[in-house]
Amino acid sequence: xxxxxxxxxxxxxxxxxxxxxxxxxxxxxxxxxxxxxxxxxxxxxxxxxxxxxxxxxxxxxxxxxxxxxxxxxxxxxxxxxxxxxxxxxxxxxxxxxxxxxxxxxxxxxxxxxxxxxxxxxxxxxxxxxxxxxxxxxxxxxxxxxxxxxxxxxxxxxxxxxxxxxxxxxxxxxxxxxxxxxxxxxxxxxxxxxxxxxxxxxxxxxxxxxxxxxxxxxxxxxxxxxxxxxxxxxxxxxxxxxxxxxxxxxxxxxxxxxxxxxxxxxxxxxxxxxxxxxxxxxxxxxxxxxxxxxxxxxxxxxxxxxxxxxxxxxxxxxxxxxxxxxxxxxxxx
Amino acid sequence: xxxxxxxxxxxxxxxxxxxxxxxxxxxxxxxxxxxxxxxxxxxxxxxxxxxxxxxxxxxxxxxxxxxxxxxxxxxxxxxxxxxxxxxxxxxxxxxxxxxxxxxxxxxxxxxxxxxxxxxxxxxxxxxxxxxxxxxxxxxxxxxxxxxxxxxxxxxxxxxxxxxxxxxxxxxxxxxxxxxxxxxxxxxxxxxxxxxxxxxxxxxxxxxxxxxxxxxxxxxxxxxxxxxxxxxxxxxxxxxxxxxxxxxxxxxxxxxxxxxxxxxxxxxxxxxxxxxxxxxxxxxxxxxxxxxxxxxxxxxx
Numbered sequence: 001x002x003x004x005x006x007x008x009x010x011x012x013x014x015x016x017x018x019x020x021x022x023x024x025x026x027x028x029x030x031x032x033x034x035x036x037x038x039x040x041x042x043x044x045x046x047x048x049x050x051x052x053x054x055x056x057x058x059x060x061x062x063x064x065x066x067x068x069x070x071x072x073x074x075x076x077x078x079x080x081x082x083x084x085x086x087x088x089x090x091x092x093x094x095x096x097x098x099x100x101x102x103x104x105x106x107x108x109x110x111x112x113x114x115x116x117x118x119x120x121x122x123x124x125x126x127x128x129x130x131x132x133x134x135x136x137x138x139x140x141x142x143x144x145x146x147x148x149x150x151x152x153x154x155x156x157x158x159x160x161x162x163x164x165x166x167x168x169x170x171x172x173x174x175x176x177x178x179x180x181x182x183x184x185x186x187x188x189x190x191x192x193x194x195x196x197x198x199x200x201x202x203x204x205x206x207x208x209x210x211x212x213x214x215x216x217x218x219x220x221x222x223x224x225x226x227x228x229x230x231x232x233x234x235x236x237x238x239x240x241x242x243x244x245x246x247x248x249x250x251x252x253x254x255x256x257x258x259x260x261x262x263x264x265x266x267x268x269x270x271x272x273x274x275x276x277x278x279x280x281x282x283x284x285x286x287x288x289x290x291x292x293x294x295x296x297x298x299x300x301x302x303x304x305x306x307x308x309x310x311x312x313x314x315x316x317x318x319x320x321x322x323x324x325x326x327x328x329x330x331x332x
Numbered sequence: 333x334x335x336x337x338x339x340x341x342x343x344x345x346x347x348x349x350x351x352x353x354x355x356x357x358x359x360x361x362x363x364x365x366x367x368x369x370x371x372x373x374x375x376x377x378x379x380x381x382x383x384x385x386x387x388x389x390x391x392x393x394x395x396x397x398x399x400x401x402x403x404x405x406x407x408x409x410x411x412x413x414x415x416x417x418x419x420x421x422x423x424x425x426x427x428x429x430x431x432x433x434x435x436x437x438x439x440x441x442x443x444x445x446x447x448x449x450x451x452x453x454x455x456x457x458x459x460x461x462x463x464x465x466x467x468x469x470x471x472x473x474x475x476x477x478x479x480x481x482x483x484x485x486x487x488x489x490x491x492x493x494x495x496x497x498x499x500x501x502x503x504x505x506x507x508x509x510x511x512x513x514x515x516x517x518x519x520x521x522x523x524x525x526x527x528x529x530x531x532x533x534x535x536x537x538x539x540x541x542x543x544x545x546x547x548x549x550x551x552x553x554x555x556x557x558x559x560x561x562x563x564x565x566x567x568x569x570x571x572x573x574x575x576x577x578x579x580x581x582x583x584x585x586x587x588x589x590x591x592x593x594x595x596x597x598x599x600x601x602x603x604x605x606x607x608x609x610x611x612x613x614x615x616x617x618x619x620x621x622x623x624x625x626x627x628x629x630x631x632x
Contacts, residue, residue: 003630018571053572054537057540057543061543069627102544103549107549107551294628296628316535316536317535318539319539319540320543323628329632
């Protein structure tokens with residue numbers, strides 16, 4: 001079959017508390033309130049934004065409806081608002097609650113029985129140890145151990161089609177490991193920055209060599225939460241991004257899927273590799289500007305010949321994701 | 333709404349009560365369109381709001397049974413104390429089997445261009461007495477403005493509702509170290525912006541509930557019953573809007589009243605999912621059939 005179809009989603013920001021916003025937009029979308037959470041009400045307003053429950057429900061319905069036609073569902077990071085177990089649990093519930101068709105019996109959105117098609121990458125929020133972005137929480141590895149199957153510590157890969165090892169997709173985790181890695185002032189920078197670590201680059205290089213030499217893989221798609229290029233604000237940069245961009249060039253990576261900045265775009269690294277950045281799927285502080293992206297890959301002579309991208313935006317009036325504009329041909 | 337343009341039957345029943353057969357006829361009646369009064373009739377039935385097959389059937393039948401025009405004309409003339417009145421629209425919704433307690437409500441609205449200003453809009457209803465085999469009519473006058481929201485597609489809350497929301501948020505942050513920053517942020521937003529944000533949030537919440545219902549989830553599509561929101565919808569509202577507990581009763585009561593007024597005066601809340609409809613007893617979501625998502629063909 002000469003085509004593969006991926007659904008690219010990102011920055012869902014699932015959380016114990018839906019509809020929580022940061023204080024600057026508090027008026028627009030205030031934190032959820034229930035009697036059991038009264039004690040947390042003051043400081044919660046300053047915690048990171050969570051997700052819009054209405055957009056999340058529309059996302060779940062969309063995924064459940066189209067999943068049979070998809071080769072893969074790629075989530076490029078920030079599944080949860082923080083790496084706290086409660087928040088990661090909400091994200092895990094969305095991705096893996098079984099026997100449902102868009103929502104579970106308690107009314108929470110879930111894409112249900114499509115775990116086998118999921119491919120995920122952690123984002124900076126997923127590694128927060130607390131609501132103040134203390135880095136490198138290991139909870140993500142525990143919560144998603146059945147989905148985030150790392151073969152190289154902070155790298156995982158799989159083939160888009162199990163029977164056909166022509167297209168390999170890799171997720172690389174460049175989240176901060178320590179406060180000092182964020183750069184001064186770390187109290188601020190640790191919220192949004194990532195860093196390309198040299199040991200990760202070494203492991204990535206080794207793995208890519210193996211895949212090329214042993215598996216004879218011809219096409220590579222990388223998933224990196226932080227776009228490996230200039231253009232992000234200083235507080236949201238991937239530090240040392242040139243190291244990974246040059247490696248993408250070396251192995252002729254077809255394209256990089258990323259998220260992080262909550263707005264969709266297509267750009268290139270300084271070495272010419274295409275970066276397809278997803279908008280947020282359901283983050284509360286961006287609602288109603290929530291996006292998901294359908295990527296159709298055309299395969300010719302075992303190589304990805306072209307990519308067609310179709311954008312879907314959350315239509316709050318109709319409660320569904322609807323196509324916006326015409327499809328874009330990215331690579332040919 | 334359906335318009336009729338034929339002559340009404342000559343033999344109109346008289347008196348204060350009417351039998352079912354006198355009052356209803358399965359065939360179309362004829363009337364002269366004068367454009368002076370617009371009336372709609374709706375089912376005020378006994379159906380359990382959760383019993384969707386019954387409700388849907390009733391609404392479907394609303395297009396098959398029509399009130400005898402001359403009967404309603406006479407009743408209306410009595411109520412509003414004028415010699416004659418012409419209707420350009422009557423639409424009765426009723427189930428096939430009429431039971432005790434079934435009723436028909438009729439709302440009459442001003443046509444501001446043709447009616448005198450002192451004419452008060454009225455709402456009246458007929459309830460069926462299965463022992464007597466008759467409809468008994470009674471009515472009440474309502475002091476609402478005629479179809480104020482006839483062209484509106486968005487429910488916009490009042491300043492009062494917004495003030496409850498803002499006061500709630502302010503209360504939550506008043507002890508914060510950054511309270512001044514947030515107060516400034518709140519003050520910089522106009523009430524109109526807040527109203528639009530509120531409106532979008534409410535609409536998207538209703539859309540979510542409707543779509544859940546369409547997918548077969550056990551989420552009630554009844555938003556309100558017997559004058560107040562149902563519990564599930566209240567939970568949804570408080571998930572979306574952070575309302576201080578001491579304001580919650582006022583918020584729910586005020587929002588319910590405003591939503592009901594909005595719908596009864598011609599306002600619309602609708603989408604691909606269906607529309608919000610109001611009966612005398614409840615506010616319901618009437619959903620459209622589910623449509624499959626069609627992805628682009630793989631032939632580029």
